[in-house]
Amino acid sequence: MVTKNLYHRRLVADSAAKACWICYKPSSIVLITPDQDDYFYICAGHLKDTKFATAKDADDVAERKRNEELAKEIEAVKKEFEEKMRKKMARRKQKEYEKDGKEEKKKDGKEAEKEDAKDETEKEERLKELEKKKDPVEKTKEDGPRVFELHKQFWGMRMQKKRDAEVARRNRERFRTQGGLPSVPTEGSQQVRRIRVLEMEWQDHTRDCYESRKTIARSVKWLLVFDPMIAQLRSGFTGNQGDSSRLPRWIRKLLLVSVDSAYRHAVDILVP
Structure with missing residues (x-):
């Protein structure tokens, strides 16, 4: 992981150029x-x-430019003296043709040597x-900065790409080591034990539902029985004639309490 x-800038051959990461145009510059x-x-x-990357070697670039300017100035000084010497030699030759005396030639020769030494x-x-001003920094053929720091958004994109590549590599490795497809759960494995537990929980839930349905059915049955019985017992207390009037009053009262209690219990079951 990066x-x-x-990032350092590198150049490749034009034949090895590939698509730019941003615009997909062919480029021979690599970061x-x-x-x-x-x-x-x-x-x-x-x-x-600057919204894509920031140069981190701006000082080096300025130093290289300054050294390049000094090198150009040194070259200009050399050319200047070469031109000066060329013109001087031309003038000397012209004087030699014009003068005949040996003493004058000898004198002029000594003066020329002194003048050449002075010029040199x-x-x-x-x-x-000029050489003192120039630092021993190696020149590069590349123009511009060589070291860059990406903007945080582009840096995050590079990190995300590396993470995705790492996840894909791990998945390929896992797929290769496990033989491709997932294996069937074997008896005694964690998956099988979990399935057994779920089956037992479902059976218990089904049994509870069945018992609840039976209880509700019995409660409804008792309601159907108790409803007319309670009405009949109560009619005996209000003076209405009916079969319950044949029973003694205390028996009817006891039956009314018992049946009413059973009725309320059945209602509590049906209505939570």
């Missing part, structure tokens, strides 16, 4: 982590977008002064 949000655990192709235009010394001093 742990550091730091890769120092540990080489993540990389992707990217266009040069996206690297200039001046050239060396200027070059040394």
Whole structure:
């Protein structure tokens, strides 16, 4: 897993260019982590977008540009002295054709040597002064920054892609080691024991439902029996004529209490 949000820019051959991670256009620029655990192709235009990535080696880039300018200045100084020497030699040749005396030629030769030595010394001093300003930083052929830090959103996308790839790899490994399809549960395994427990719970639930239905049926039956009986017993107390009037009063009262209690019990069962 990538742990550091730091990518180095690399260049590949144009023949090895692949699709950009953002726009899918062919690109030969690769951003890769120092540990080489993540990389992707990217266009040069996206690297200039600060909402995509931030350059982390801006100081190095400025230093390289300064050294490049110094190198150009050194080259210009060399060309300047070469041009100066070329013109000087041309003038000397012209003077040699115009003069005939040996003494004058000898004198002019000594003066020319002194002048050349002076020019050479001046050239060396200027070059040394420029070389001191130049730091020994190796030039690179790449233009722009070389180290980048991705924006947090793009960094999160890279992390999510790595996590998805890791999950897919684990699934492939699990599928390969387990022989592909899941195995049938064997007797004594945890799955079978769980199935047995569920079957027993279902049987208990079914038995409870059956007992509840029987209790309700008996309660309804008793209600059908007790309802007219209670009405008949009560009619004896109110003075109405009926079969219950033949029984003594205390027996009718006892029966009324018993039947009324049974009636209330049946109602409690039917109406929670």
